Amino acid sequence: MxxxxxxxxxxxxxxxxxxxxxxxxxxxxxxxxxxxxxxxxxxxxxxxxxxxxxxxxxxxxxxxxxxxxxxxxxxxxxxxxxxxxxxxxxxxxxxxxxxxxxxxxxxNSRAVADLAVTLLLAGARKLLEADRTLRAGAWNQLFGQEMHGRTLGLIGFGQIGREVARRGAGFGCEITAYDPFLPEEVFARDGVRRCSLPELLATSDFISLHVPMPPDGSPLLSREALETMKPGAGVVNTSRGGLIDSAAAADLLRSGHLGFLAADAFEEEPIPPDHPLLSAPNTVLTPHIGAxxxxxxxxxxxxxxxxxxxxxxxxxxxxxxxxxxxxxxxxxx
CATH class of the missing domain: 3.40.50.720 (NAD(P)-binding Rossmann-like Domain)
Known part of the structure; x- marks a missing residue:
């Protein structure tokens, strides 16, 4: 042809x-x-x-x-x-x-939003750990977090972020979002409270990333940013792997400061066998399947x-x- x-x-x-x-x-x-x-x-x-x-x-x-x-x-x-x-x-x-x-x-907005919420639920309810221990012969009835009444903070409020907001609202979450490039009416239309990034990090029970990499290539969620998060909060990343300092996140997962991290994107893909998140606890990792x-x-x-x-x-x-x-x-x- x-x-x-x-x-x-x-x-x-x-x-x-x-x-x-x-x-x-x-x-x-x-x-x-x-x-x-x-x-x-x-x-x-x-x-x-x-x-x-x-x-x-x-x-x-x-x-x-x-x-x-x-x-x-x-x-x-x-x-x-x-x-x-x-x-x-x-x-x-x-x-x-x-x-x-x-x-x-x-x-691919709906598909990525579906996966983001799936990863959030898997991390919050410890589904992978429950599956793994059951297959090993244990009967550990693990307790996790409900979504109802929790604050879901969205970093980025484009089409995918708005789809995640609608799904989160259906679970009874309070939705907040940070996106400096959108007018106020976009947030109000979806009943979402706009806030600054520091406020979102400090107050969210769950955070979901929906932004491109910063122009300088540095992680948006650096070690310092992760340390300002609400203790026990979970992070979902279906956007770009470099948005999170993976080594810092692994340390904070081990210390318990981060409740869980669920990621579908990584700095290098396929990820190397020594990637710090592979050995970190309370992780849900998928091979860039959002779309x-x-x-x-x-x-x-x-x-x-x-x-x-x-x-x-x-x-x-x-x-x-x-x-x-x-x-x-x-x-x-």
């Missing part, structure tokens, strides 16, 4: 169209020449450079797309993110190269294909990403 593509569209994310036919139907409808990467993702910049020499479009998951990848792709017109977070893509380098970046906001649902897989794949095709046809995409609101990205033609 050639159609709108005028060249190959390289897909690196292994989960693309894995649990749904919808993305493949979108490819057929758009008449794109889609090719899987030769190596299994996530790919390093060096591996990506080998894949993109003829590509007119690149669809990635968490692969690191830096300036060297763009320099190796003279025909590239568009990068599509199979998901929402775009901190793995050098947006400024893409803008300077005239490459449009698109993503799929909202496509691994049938609905999210269908929506992310289809949405990114249609937006990539729009760019290749010279049409404005539905969900472009700019390195800065004041920056206008020129598309290669």
């Amino acid at each position: 050639t159609g709108a593509g005028l060249g190959p569209v390289v897909v690196t994310t292994p989960s693309f169209g894995l649990y749904s036919d919808a993305p493949w139907q979108a490819i057929e409808a758009e008449q794109l020449d889609v090719r899987r990467s030769r190596a299994k993702g996530p790919l390093s910049p060096a591996q990506l450079r080998e894949e993109v020499t003829e590509a007119v479009a690149l669809i990635v998951g968490v692969d690191r797309v830096d300036a060297s990848v763009l320099a190796a792709a003279p025909h590239l017109k568009v990068i599509g993110k199979h998901g929402v977070g775009i901190d793995n893509i050098d947006l400024q380098a893409a803008a300077e190269a005239g490459v449009t970046v698109v993503r799929t906001p909202g496509a 691994c649902s049938d609905g999210a897989n269908a929506a992310m794949g289809s949405d990114v294909i249609h937006d990539v095709a729009r760019v290749l046809r010279g049409e404005p995409p539905h969900h472009p990403v700019s390195p800065d609101p004041s920056t206008t990205t020129q598309t290669r033609h």
Whole structure:
């Protein structure tokens, strides 16, 4: 198929169209020449450079797309993110190269929110420890925390954060949120109390993270920040692994200052065997499966294909990403 593509569209994310036919139907409808990467993702910049020499479009998951990848792709017109977070893509380098970046906001919001609440419940009710001890022959009726009447603090109140808020409210939680980039009416509409980050850390029984990495790459929940949390509080991270100082979190789990930590994202993926959280108590760890649902897989794949095709046809995409609101990205033609 050639159609709108005028060249190959390289897909690196292994989960693309894995649990749904919808993305493949979108490819057929758009008449794109889609090719899987030769190596299994996530790919390093060096591996990506080998894949993109003829590509007119690149669809990635968490692969690191830096300036060297763009320099190796003279025909590239568009990068599509199979998901929402775009901190793995050098947006400024893409803008300077005239490459449009698109993503799929909202496509995986419900799936990630479902997992966040699942992890919260598993940590609060000690489900993994109960399962493990039962299988070992013990009958330990472990006591945990109810959600009703507890304060659930959300760091980040975008689409996923708002979905988590609605689920938490259904369990009877009081919901607070920190997000300095949103107007007050967004919080009021969902009946959520806006607060500062220090207040959220000090008053929340459960904290759920829904933000990108800070620009300087430092953990938002540093050792100092974690130590200001309410003793016994639990943390859920379905966003980015680097948001939490894992070594500090492991120490505070052992001391009991942290009640539990449930994580679906890590600084390095797959995580190394000596990762500090692997040996820490009261943890629930999953291999970045937040978007691994049938609905999210269908929506992310289809949405990114249609937006990539729009760019290749010279049409404005539905969900472009700019390195800065004041920056206008020129598309290669």
